[in-house]
Amino acid sequence: MTRLEIQNDNKIKGMTLAIAGPLLWGFSGIAAQYLFANYNVSPYWLVCLRMLGAGILLLIFGLIVSGRQLFDVWREPRQVIRLIIFSLIGMLPAQLTYFMAIHYSNAATATILQFLSPVVIVIYLALRQRQMPTRVNMMSVVLALVGTSLLVTGGHFNELNIAPAGLIWGLLAAVSTAIYTLYPRPLLRQYGSVSIVGWSMLLGGAATLPLAVQHPATQMDLRGLLIVSFVIVFGTLFAYLFVLQSLRFIAPTMTSLLGAFEPMTSTLLTVLFFNVAFGLPELAGIILIIATTVIQAIFANRRVNKIRNNPRA
Incomplete structure (x- = not known):
């Protein structure tokens, strides 16, 4: 194969992986909504199993790939504290608020509200740096505000067409996802994504055990167990691994763009499986x-391209 053919092949691999991950996340949200509706499953119980199961599996994968390096983060007390903080204020809230939003609304609405996290990041950075956002960022904020208004009101701005709890948990999911995105960057650079995500999922899952014990799943059958297994293995483990592996072949910005397949998948499947109707205002908001x-x-x-072409820019 020529160099160009190899580059094209790698790009196709990367794009396929970057699409597969969000697709699995979208299916995972639908599976969670099905469990909530048909098995009286608590979000606390499902989040606990999801994080513990996926965390253990990710760490096993990391141990196979990187060996003892998986435990490097535990050798520095300062980094251990950062890992615990990330697990409790980043990973755990991001998982729990998302599933609570699904529980009180639906998978499509929860996923789309969670996608407001880039706007939350823009607002946070503007406040932290004490400067006005750029025109592009201001446009993003305006689009997000208009889109959210249309989604949650259906164009009737004097009333909500979703449960207030669903809206609140969805907005909290956006904030939690922003924290999840910003806080662990130094840890990820030093120890790698598999290690940090695996350990934080394990710690976050352990922290939810008391809540899971108080809200056990009492109506579970074989189908329910298979759906839970899908959420853990495919909707979490493989989804994360696919997205992480895609970064070997394509730029992070391309991976972020292809992440739009998650809300599109959630919306389509919510309409197909749960007969949730989205009118033109809601679709415009989405x-x-x-x-x-x-x-x-x-x-x-x-x-990034500007900096590469002109390092002094």
């Missing part, structure tokens, strides 16, 4: 919210 992520990814890609 498109505007997804557009904010696409705009942010494109802008980030241009900024």
